[in-house]
Amino acid sequence: MTPLLEIDGISKRFGGLLALTDVSFNVIEGEILGLIGPNGAGKTTMFNCIAGVYKPTSGNLVFTRDEKSLRINGRKPEKMTELGIARTFQNIRLFSALTVLDNVRIARHCRTTSNFFRSVLRTRFQRAEEKEIVDASMRWLDFVGLGHHALADASSLSYGDQRRLEIARALATEPKLLLLDEPAAGMNPRETRMLVDLIHAILDAGVSVMLIEHDMKLVMKICKRLVVLDHGTLIAEGGPKEVRENPQVIEAYLGRGAAHA
Amino acid sequence: MNIGKSLILLIVAAVLTYPLVPQSSDYIIHVMTLAMVYMILAMGLNIVPGFCGLLDLGYVGFYGIGAYTAGLLTIHYDMSFWVIVPLAALNGALWGALLGAPTLRLTGDYFAIVTFGFSELVVLFLTNEIWLTRGPLGLPGIQPITVNLTWLNEAWYFQFYDKTPNFYVVALLVGLVFFIMRRMEDSRLGRAWYAIREDPLAAASCGVNILNYKVIAFAISAAIGAVGGCFYARWSMFLSPDMFKFWESFLVLCMVVLGGLGNIKGALLGAVILVCLGEVLREVLTSLGLPPETRFMAYGLIMVLIMRFKPSGFFPAIASSGRSNPLLLDLQKRLAARNAPKDEARDAAA
Amino acid sequence: MLEQQLINGLTLGLIYALIAVGYTMVYGVIQLINFAHGEIYMLGAFFCVTFITAAGMPFYVAILMAIICCMLCGILLDIIAYRPLRKAPRLAALITAIGMSIFLQNVALIIWGSRSRPFPQGALPPFFREKALVMGDISLTWLQLFIFAVAIIMMLGLYLTINKTRIGTAMRALAQNKTAASLMGINVNYVISFTFALGSAMGAVAGILVSVYYNTLYPTMGYTAGVKAFAAAVLGGIGSVPGAMVGGVVLGVAEALGAGYVSSLYRDGVAYAVMIAVIIFRPSGILGRSVVDKA
Numbered sequence: 093m094t095p096l097l098e099i100d101g102i103s104k105r106f107g108g109l110l111a112l113t114d115v116s117f118n119v120i121e122g123e124i125l126g127l128i129g130p131n132g133a134g135k136t137t138m139f140n141c142i143a144g145v146y147k148p149t150s151g152n153l154v155f156t157r158d159e160k161s162l163r164i165n166g167r168k169p170e171k172m173t174e175l176g177i178a179r180t181f182q183n184i185r186l187f188s189a190l191t192v193l194d195n196v197r198i199a200r201h202c203r204t205t206s207n208f209f210r211s212v213l214r215t216r217f218q219r220a221e222e223k224e225i226v227d228a229s230m231r232w233l234d235f236v237g238l239g240h241h242a243l244a245d246a247s248s249l250s251y252g253d254q255r256r257l258e259i260a261r262a263l264a265t266e267p268k269l270l271l272l273d274e275p276a277a278g279m280n281p282r283e284t285r286m287l288v289d290l291i292h293a294i295l296d297a298g299v300s301v302m303l304i305e306h307d308m309k310l311v312m313k314i315c316k317r318l319v320v321l322d323h324g325t326l327i328a329e330g331g332p333k334e335v336r337e338n339p340q341v342i343e344a345y346l347g348r349g350a351a352h353a
Numbered sequence: 354m355n356i357g358k359s360l361i362l363l364i365v366a367a368v369l370t371y372p373l374v375p376q377s378s379d380y381i382i383h384v385m386t387l388a389m390v391y392m393i394l395a396m397g398l399n400i401v402p403g404f405c406g407l408l409d410l411g412y413v414g415f416y417g418i419g420a421y422t423a424g425l426l427t428i429h430y431d432m433s434f435w436v437i438v439p440l441a442a443l444n445g446a447l448w449g450a451l452l453g454a455p456t457l458r459l460t461g462d463y464f465a466i467v468t469f470g471f472s473e474l475v476v477l478f479l480t481n482e483i484w485l486t487r488g489p490l491g492l493p494g495i496q497p498i499t500v501n502l503t504w505l506n507e508a509w510y511f512q513f514y515d516k517t518p519n520f521y522v523v524a525l526l527v528g529l530v531f532f533i534m535r536r537m538e539d540s541r542l543g544r545a546w547y548a549i550r551e552d553p554l555a556a557a558s559c560g561v562n563i564l565n566y567k568v569i570a571f572a573i574s575a576a577i578g579a580v581g582g583c584f585y586a587r588w589s590m591f592l593s594p595d596m597f598k599f600w601e602s603f604l605v606l607c608m609v610v611l612g613g614l615g616n617i618k619g620a621l622l623g624a625v626i627l628v629c630l631g632e633v634l635r636e637v638l639t640s641l642g643l644p645p646e647t648r649f650m651a652y653g654l655i656m657v658l659i660m661r662f663k664p665s666g667f668f669p670a671i672a673s674s675g676r677s678n679p680l681l682l683d684l685q686k687r688l689a690a691r692n693a694p695k696d697e698a699r700d701a702a703a
Numbered sequence: 704m705l706e707q708q709l710i711n712g713l714t715l716g717l718i719y720a721l722i723a724v725g726y727t728m729v730y731g732v733i734q735l736i737n738f739a740h741g742e743i744y745m746l747g748a749f750f751c752v753t754f755i756t757a758a759g760m761p762f763y764v765a766i767l768m769a770i771i772c773c774m775l776c777g778i779l780l781d782i783i784a785y786r787p788l789r790k791a792p793r794l795a796a797l798i799t800a801i802g803m804s805i806f807l808q809n810v811a812l813i814i815w816g817s818r819s820r821p822f823p824q825g826a827l828p829p830f831f832r833e834k835a836l837v838m839g840d841i842s843l844t845w846l847q848l849f850i851f852a853v854a855i856i857m858m859l860g861l862y863l864t865i866n867k868t869r870i871g872t873a874m875r876a877l878a879q880n881k882t883a884a885s886l887m888g889i890n891v892n893y894v895i896s897f898t899f900a901l902g903s904a905m906g907a908v909a910g911i912l913v914s915v916y917y918n919t920l921y922p923t924m925g926y927t928a929g930v931k932a933f934a935a936a937v938l939g940g941i942g943s944v945p946g947a948m949v950g951g952v953v954l955g956v957a958e959a960l961g962a963g964y965v966s967s968l969y970r971d972g973v974a975y976a977v978m979i980a981v982i983i984f985r986p987s988g989i990l991g992r993s994v995v996d997k998a
Contacts, residue, residue: 169557187551202560211540455983470975481968650809656802
């Protein structure tokens, strides 16, 4: 089976600092892949490389969509979104002055085409598209359970709802792969349970998920496969049980010597 | 329709019929025409700092480009105003795109300073290329706006030397620009701009090509400025490079800031207030024996105070595009219907 | 005449450099283009002349008093206008800076009138206009030598302040990371005020030197000089103090050569064109950091 995203020997250097060193792993279609590691391991850097915010210093990213494989490293974030890679941010980045609905409507940007002239003339095509944008946005808002807040200001939502709105926004771009950067951070147990259900629903909707998460209980519960980074290198890959028992992983998290203790 | 809206319509109707009143004062018509010229400029400028969050200090450059395009085309080719307006708009948009494409990559501060430098270069060009613009002597003898309807009736050839027809021409342009702005604001284009203003990185990850949309914003804004200049040239019938100095950019920016960055109605109101204030201050300052330019002290102070105490101006920026959009009104109804049973259930439980 | 042009350009360039460091230092610590810096420069010249004509002070004392007044103005400018907006969006601070610039310019216009006035020649040391050096076609007046000396001494002083003193270290720390600096116990507002004072002092000296050099001062003088100095700061790389010095000199020489060999009509245009070209092609300037928007 061809992987959805092939990460092949990615390195990223910031000046003298190697944030990622020759990291290779695959994301397989239809899975929830957990990307874990201690703070500063390079997880978010990896996300930023995949999402196009950073250009990898070396290595290849190969994304497969509709049976076609494309080398995608160094493409701009908007191109990645267009290809079908969507993301959320570690520290929520909503358009906070806009309404909940508008946040999601903006995400329909890359799937719609109306330009200046169509917008000013308000052609039949443009009106149909606007309706489609609202309908699709509402669908995704209902999907994450925020439909009834559609016309509220994004900043008025609770923290957990803001995280879910970010997910709805990412989903509205119709991705094949969704990158979630610490989605459970700051959530209470009830919100976390809802998040688990939501991630499963996303998977059922045909979107593969890759997530960074520090809540180990959550990660072990929902991920079939984990990739562990430490100091920018990949130190383990496999099922939750294997990874948990891997001495290198224990060492990375708990410090040298802990594995033998 | 609520009272506020009817009141606004009433005022607009009153202003629009004023020049038809037999006792109308030429001075007041002149001030209202000037205010409408600034309305066009303020609406146009508003796109860049208001919708995209970028400071544009060289707006007057595009106004000047539009004015001189109109002036020169009129003098040398005797073109009709109605042909010149789209040409000047295109010329403005072209310069906007040329300037914007390489510089909009940079952070906002750099962009601000580049626009400033650009408008200064425009003034230097207008001052020094005497063969084209007659330099500091200015460009006199620009024919006023004409309407040529001789194809309908031999006698229908009008030349607008009078204040009243010019008033209606600029009112028409204001209406047109307002209409375009409203439609842009509530569209895919407008939403992309808001996204860039709110959070560029999040906008990019929603698939918005930031650079392209900034360039589009800048070009459209430049085109609108050029249209304003176009009317100004044919209305004042004289142009000189001094009319397009940084002060004008500052004045228009002040209007936008006062009215509310990112709000079209705010830009209109800001233009009216500052043009009126300018007229009053001119009188007051002259009677105090001060040069009329010192009125800019008041404008500077207004800007500082607004930013300090009321950064959103009179009208805050659009939070939701198109509250009057039928699609959203419909959605609102649907949501109300959907939430109602829940509320009832909650009430029953309580 | 090339040598003469170069010398004139160098004189002008050193003055630009003095103003440019003010922009660059403030930008370094609070990431704000302080548009009102050009007005501080203008105020420097006017304070100096006012102290000479109205208070009858000797030239050097008037300079010193003008510097002190401008430092106070700079500090007040920051406290009154910019400090309340530290956490506001950058657009708000930038607009405030423009507003303050226009405001101060018009205050000067009201106090001193719009007409340009000469520098009181009687107050100047008489040897200023005499030639200090004559080599063939080129000549150098004592005034030019004085400008060289003052500019270079001030630059050296600034360099030592930034690199060898505690407060200079604090400034550099602030430029790197404001939060971390304040966690290290640096009084952020004090350092920012100090930066404004330092920049304003340099600006005031530049204003005085220019008004003596050209024998004229007028309330709008800060406007073009400010933009040119900013262009110099950009050319050198904004945020970099040595860059501002280099940028000022390069710009001054380019302007003199441009005026001499291309067209004197576009004298001011040279600065703007250089600035736009640098911003487009090498936005980090000669010695600066990258400024391309990350997003």
